[in-house]
Amino acid sequence: MTQFDVLSPVPGRVIELADVPDPVFAQALVGPGLAVDPDRSGPVTAVAPVPGRLVKLHPHAFVVQTDDGAGVLTHLGIDTVQLAGEGFRLHVAEGDVVAAGAAVVTWDPAAVEASGRSPVVPVVALEATPGQLGGLRAAGPAEAGDVLFTWAR
Numbered sequence: 001m002t003q004f005d006v007l008s009p010v011p012g013r014v015i016e017l018a019d020v021p022d023p024v025f026a027q028a029l030v031g032p033g034l035a036v037d038p039d040r041s042g043p044v045t046a047v048a049p050v051p052g053r054l055v056k057l058h059p060h061a062f063v064v065q066t067d068d069g070a071g072v073l074t075h076l077g078i079d080t081v082q083l084a085g086e087g088f089r090l091h092v093a094e095g096d097v098v099a100a101g102a103a104v105v106t107w108d109p110a111a112v113e114a115s116g117r118s119p120v121v122p123v124v125a126l127e128a129t130p131g132q133l134g135g136l137r138a139a140g141p142a143e144a145g146d147v148l149f150t151w152a153r
Contacts, residue, residue: 002068003152007100008142009046009074010109010121012038015139017122022078025122030073032133033124034148040110040119045091046076047144048098049123055095059088062104063126070153071126076107078118087111101145125151 008014013036020026020035038044048054048064050072056063060080065071076088091103098104109119125133128151135150142148 001152003150004050004066004070005147006033006072006123006125006149006151007047007049008036008144008146008148009049009104009123010036010038010044011143012036012121013140014137014142014148015120017124020078020120020122021118025075025078025124028130031124031126031128032130033122034136035120035122036142037120038109040113042110043106043108045103045106046074046121048100048102048104049074049148051098051100053095053097054092054104057090057092057094059083059085059090059105064098068153070151073122073124073126074104075122075124076105076119077109077112078120080112080117082117083112083115123148128153
């Protein structure tokens with residue numbers, strides 16, 4: 001069994017997935033995890049929550065897969081796919097290998113909110129069971145790079 005930490009990709013306030021204003025995330029249909037309500041003080045650079053390869057990269061969402069095949073989804077805001085990449089700046093390319101904490105996308109949560117969408121950032125352990133996640137961070141402030149939870153698989 002391997003165990004690793006999943007880090008917050010953005011600074012803000014940790015919330016439960018159940019509090020995400022999207023039923024797919026709120027009901028953990030994609031997988032268990034936590035979410036971060038990001039700071040609105042200007043542009044924010046989302047960082048990789050785990051080390052690995054970027055197996056999916058969209059301006060509004062990305063998946064980093066660890067060496068042992070664990071995938072962690074970071075979704076920058078809700079319904080942000082509708083923005084078609086506007087306001088998102090990529091720092092890496094799909095297929096790149098990244099370290100935990102490496103810059104992936106810069107975006108502006110306040111601009112997302114101004115467009116009528118939620119800037120909340122779900123961080124999801126893909127294909128995990130809730131029992132595989134431990135040490136879930138309590139609701140409250142977090143910096144980018146702080147541990148959100150530990151995944152044992």
